[in-house]
Amino acid sequence: MKRQRGGGVPLPLLVPAVLAVSFLVLPLVGLVVRAPWSSIGPQLVQREVGQALRLSLLSATLATGVSLVLGVPLAWVLARSRLRGRSVLRALVTVPLVLPPVVGGVALFLVLGRTGLLGRPLYEHLGVTIPFSTTAVVIAETFVAMPFLVISVEGALRAADARFEDAAATLGADRWTTFRRVTLPLVAPGIAAGAVLCWARALGEFGATITFAGNFPGTTQTMPLAVYLALQSDPDAAIALSLVLLAVSLATLLLLRGRWLGQREVTA
Amino acid sequence: MKTRALVLLAAVAAMSLSACGDDSPPDDAAGSSSSSAAASSSGGDLSGTLTVFAAASLTDVFGDLGDQLMADNPGLDVQFNFAGSSALATQLTQGAPADVFASANEKQMDVVTAAGLQAADPTIFTENVLEIAVPKGNPGNVTGLADFGNADLTLAVCAADVPCGAAATAVFADAGITAQPDTEEEDVKAALTKVQLGEVDAALVYATDVQAAGDDVEGIEFPEAEQEVNSYPICTLSAAPNPAAAQAFVDLVESDAGQQALTDAGFRAPTS
Numbered sequence: 001m002k003r004q005r006g007g008g009v010p011l012p013l014l015v016p017a018v019l020a021v022s023f024l025v026l027p028l029v030g031l032v033v034r035a036p037w038s039s040i041g042p043q044l045v046q047r048e049v050g051q052a053l054r055l056s057l058l059s060a061t062l063a064t065g066v067s068l069v070l071g072v073p074l075a076w077v078l079a080r081s082r083l084r085g086r087s088v089l090r091a092l093v094t095v096p097l098v099l100p101p102v103v104g105g106v107a108l109f110l111v112l113g114r115t116g117l118l119g120r121p122l123y124e125h126l127g128v129t130i131p132f133s134t135t136a137v138v139i140a141e142t143f144v145a146m147p148f149l150v151i152s153v154e155g156a157l158r159a160a161d162a163r164f165e166d167a168a169a170t171l172g173a174d175r176w177t178t179f180r181r182v183t184l185p186l187v188a189p190g191i192a193a194g195a196v197l198c199w200a201r202a203l204g205e206f207g208a209t210i211t212f213a214g215n216f217p218g219t220t221q222t223m224p225l226a227v228y229l230a231l232q233s234d235p236d237a238a239i240a241l242s243l244v245l246l247a248v249s250l251a252t253l254l255l256l257r258g259r260w261l262g263q264r265e266v267t268a
Numbered sequence: 269m270k271t272r273a274l275v276l277l278a279a280v281a282a283m284s285l286s287a288c289g290d291d292s293p294p295d296d297a298a299g300s301s302s303s304s305a306a307a308s309s310s311g312g313d314l315s316g317t318l319t320v321f322a323a324a325s326l327t328d329v330f331g332d333l334g335d336q337l338m339a340d341n342p343g344l345d346v347q348f349n350f351a352g353s354s355a356l357a358t359q360l361t362q363g364a365p366a367d368v369f370a371s372a373n374e375k376q377m378d379v380v381t382a383a384g385l386q387a388a389d390p391t392i393f394t395e396n397v398l399e400i401a402v403p404k405g406n407p408g409n410v411t412g413l414a415d416f417g418n419a420d421l422t423l424a425v426c427a428a429d430v431p432c433g434a435a436a437t438a439v440f441a442d443a444g445i446t447a448q449p450d451t452e453e454e455d456v457k458a459a460l461t462k463v464q465l466g467e468v469d470a471a472l473v474y475a476t477d478v479q480a481a482g483d484d485v486e487g488i489e490f491p492e493a494e495q496e497v498n499s500y501p502i503c504t505l506s507a508a509p510n511p512a513a514a515q516a517f518v519d520l521v522e523s524d525a526g527q528q529a530l531t532d533a534g535f536r537a538p539t540s
Contacts, residue, residue: 106465114422115466131467132422132450211458214451215427221452228454232354232429 028246035243036236043240051218052226053244059134059222060202063141067149067198072191075153076179090154097147104143105211112139112212136213137220141202148201149194156190157183196256203249315343318513319365321356322348323372323500324457325396325476329533330370333520337513344513352455353377353431360385360505367514370502370521372396373431377501387508390501393521394535397497398435399475400488401463408469413490415470416440419448424459424471427452432459435496436472442495460485474498479534499538 009017036043043049077083078090096104112119112130122128130136164186168178184191206224213220215229223245231238318337322330327350334346349356349366353376360369361383369385370393371377377390402410408421416423425447426433433452440447450468453459459471464484478487502521504514520526527537 106461109465109467113465113467129422210454211461214424214462215454216449216451225454229427229429229452232352232427232454234429235358 040240052223056223059137062138063202064199066142067146071149079154079157101207105208108212132214140208140212141205145198145202149198152194156187160186314341314513317345319347320368321366322370323353367508387504387506390503392499392538394500394530396474397493401473403466410470416447417445421469423449424468425449432456438496443492476534
């Protein structure tokens with residue numbers, strides 16, 4: 001059942017909605033208008049740009065993968081279990097949302113750095129150092145982005161009708177089977193939305209990444225880092241890079257939305 | 269002829285009082301405001317708000333000098349905007365209101381003067397040289413610049429886009445060293461933080477950063493640093509809302525007291 005487009009929006013909703021759209025879109029327009037279109041071609045064929053873009057897409061996707069594997073079970077625990085102290089747990093999980101990302105990066109150092117709580121034994125006994133590697137980029141992005149996924153999936157789980165799960169249990173399914181066969185399909189759109197949000201946040205991650213992973217072309221320099229550094233010396237190049245990042249992320253999100261969420265929008 | 273000599277005398281006077289007055293003509297507005305500013309600063313009756321845009325490396329010294337100026341002029345409120353010189357230059361060319369700009373390099377000052385924002389030509393008021401920063405105890409046994417070519421060490425330098433990185437690149441090129449850094453930091457403080465946390469064996473930073481870091485960080489001077497001395501220019505701005513206070517601040521920076529404060533922080537007097 002699709003509503004008629006355009007019509008049917010009450011004025012008290014239409015006006016703020018239009019304001020919201022202009023507020024969110026005008027800065028993009030500014031980027032597009034100010035972009036150095038004549039020199040944008042040469043800017044983009046530089047090897048570092050391709051490297052940074054590839055690294056950004058790879059690390060954001062890996063971070064989303066890790067967040068899905070760890071975050072969906074955590075969301076289930078928060079939404080469905082009868083664990084004591086769940087509200088405290090939920091507050092703790094959302095800490096990375098309010099923490100300035102640079103502080104998050106320092107916190108990661110204190111745990112996983114060469115002199116950190118876990119990092120020191122790793123370094124001293126196994127010779128493993130995590131900072132300044134692509135692994136560190138994925139860890140930093142996961143730290144910042146996973147809460148978005150957890151909150152989305154938890155919301156979806158709370159909104160889902162628990163009677164289906166009860167019915168499955170009545171019919172003899174254990175909790176694990178119920179989770180796999182009933183709960184997961186039920187909240188799939190919520191998981192997809194959370195994953196998209198998580199991926200987008202990871203793709204734009206700057207503060208924790210540059211702090212914990214450092215900045216080196218090819219191994220840790222993601223697009224946001226390249227944009228920030230370009231801004232120090234060549235604002236035109238920074239605008240060009242930002243547009244590439246925007247274009248790629250918008251294209252990916254539109255594509256995924258069409259594939260995963262397209263049908264859901266109609267039924268929901 | 270006599271008036272000409274008088275004008276010349278006035279010009280010389282203005283130059284000696286003004287920070288930025290090297291080439292300014294004697295009838296320049298900045299020249300005349302500078303002499304009145306110097307007069308009123310000694311009287312301690314500056315008032316209003318003075319806004320100083322200064323390179324982040326000047327945070328401590330300028331903060332103290334600002335406090336001093338406010339103590340001498342109870343009616344004056346000194347506000348600072350400390351950030352990277354390029355960020356400040358961008359803010360100024362985008363129309364940010366300020367009275368004084370102090371840059372950590374001449375390149376970013378050139379951005380401001382190219383936009384015609386200076387009230388008079390900038391002058392160099394201090395210098396800073398690169399130094400190797402190592403964590404306390406020097407776990408990587410770093411001894412000199414050549415160690416930055418050692419791939420086994422964990423090393424941080426500044427990215428070539430920011431001033432400390434441009435200087436580092438030039439120093440390595442002069443010394444014929446192929447640097448093997450593990451990270452190219454976005455600014456010098458970020459590089460220093462990694463030394464303080466013990467996460468890198470060495471970072472190339474400025475002498476002032478080592479001085480400011482305290483006991484967690486040890487500094488190693490190296491002769492190649494002389495090839496890339498960083499000069500700090502300062503000038504008053506033509507759109508200054510408070511030109512008298514602006515000139516007084518620049519005068520204070522260039523006074524003996526101001527220069528002593530800079531030396532204490534690891535800077536050195538300009539050689540040129």
